[in-house]
Amino acid sequence: MELLECKHIYKGYDKKPVLKDINLKIPRGKIIGLLGKNGMGKTTLIKLINDLLIPTSGEILVNGKEVGIESKKIISYLPERTYLDKSMTIKQTLDYFTDFYDNFDIEKAKKLIKDLDLEIDTKISKMSKGMQEKLQLILVMSRNVELYILDEPLGGVDPATRDYILDTILNNFNEDASIIISTHLISDIERILDEVIFIDKGKIILSSDADKLREKENSSIDEIFRRMFKC
Amino acid sequence: MNFIFDNDRPIYIQLVEQLEIYIISGQIKSGEKLPSVRELALKTKVNPNTMQKALVELEDLKLIYTERTNGKYVTKDQKLLDKFKDKYAREKTKKYINEMQELGFIDPEIIEILKEESI
Structure with missing residues (x-):
């Protein structure tokens, strides 16, 4: 059974179509890049998979069952914008996650936080933006789930933070789970992807194994993407 | 590494x-x-x-x-390793010779340069 399957998903806001007939299957043990320019429907698709939006029509199945309370337990989601309460300390945030999620591995999170030389009593509002983004990623990756969905994890971070984020993703990847990473910054991330999905104007226009696509086109995924979507 | x-x-x-x-x-x-x-x-x-x-x-x-x-x-298997090493050396050398020929050097000149540069 596929980990995730989208069947004929349509989604529109006020009659304006955003997603048109999205069909995709995500197996276990893969890192998948959901690639597209801004405003092409990536975040809408991700919110649908996370059951935060409801499709106009179509079906989204996680482990064969329609998304809902059960799927939320096994999907860990990093939204584009941070949702942490900045008045809380790191420790309070960890307790909050422990309360909220059965599968939150607090020891793992503490270790990763320690690696960053962060004091557990630090208030989130006192941390730099880069540190806040790292903390958020640690929290998301410290849940033992089957599917991780990271929406633009590299948006606006410096190169050192980018390397940290890529390392953290790779370090926490295991073959029983899959990771979907949405981004428009392809060259930074393409090396760690198994598969790529190109999304444009609400449609999936290409879906392929990353190395096979490089071999076929003799170019990087970034280059292929740029050629396809030349403005 | x-x-x-x-x-x-x-x-x-x-x-x-x-x-x-x-x-x-x-x-x-x-x-x-x-x-x-x-x-x-x-x-x-x-x-x-x-x-x-x-x-x-x-x-x-x-x-x-x-x-x-x-x-x-x-x-x-040392023989196999040697075979791969030899194959690699030949590929590299062919590539170098091709590049030199493209620059207009002829084989005796290339050999002369190799002799001079190798210690």
């Missing part, structure tokens, strides 16, 4: 090429046990699936072998 990739070519092929050089140059020794797929992937910062694919390829080339339950080892 240091790995450099360009994104224009399949990553697994580049991994095979670079691991091959480490093996034939003896930087990973004949008979040596390789780290696990996971460790190698982290070290080279690639996806473990890609590393796995590269190791399968190296195993097809017989440069590494799997000892059941024990992990992967570099071949002890």
Whole structure:
């Protein structure tokens, strides 16, 4: 059974179509890049998979069952914008996650936080933006789930933070789970992807194994993407 | 070990090429046990699936072998290693000669330059 399957998903806001007939299957043990320019429907698709939006029509199945309370337990989601309460300390945030999620591995999170030389009593509002983004990623990756969905994890971070984020993703990847990473910054991330999905104007226009696509086109995924979507 | 990739070519092929050089140059020794797929992937910062694919390829080339339950080892077949080393040397040399010929050098001149530059 596929980990995730989208069947004929349509989604529109006020009659304006955003997603048109999205069909995709995500197996276990893969890192998948959901690639597209801004405003092409990536975040809408991700919110649908996370059951935060409801499709106009179509079906989204996680482990064969329609998304809902059960799927939320096994999907860990990093939204584009941070949702942490900045008045809380790191420790309070960890307790909050422990309360909220059965599968939150607090020891793992503490270790990763320690690696960053962060004091557990630090208030989130006192941390730099880069540190806040790292903390958020640690929290998301410290849940033992089957599917991780990271929406633009590299948006606006410096190169050192980018390397940290890529390392953290790779370090926490295991073959029983899959990771979907949405981004428009392809060259930074393409090396760690198994598969790529190109999304444009609400449609999936290409879906392929990353190395096979490089071999076929003799170019990087970034280059292929740029050629396809030349403005 | 240091790995450099360009994104224009399949990553697994580049991994095979670079691991091959480490093996034939003896930087990973004949008979040596390789780290696990996971460790190698982290070290080279690639996806473990890609590393796995590269190791399968190296195993097809017989440069590494799997000892059941024990992990992967570099071949002890010195003849095979020499063969790969020779193949690599010839490829490199051909490439160099081609580039020199494109610049307009003829073979005796190329040989002369090689003699002068090698110590």
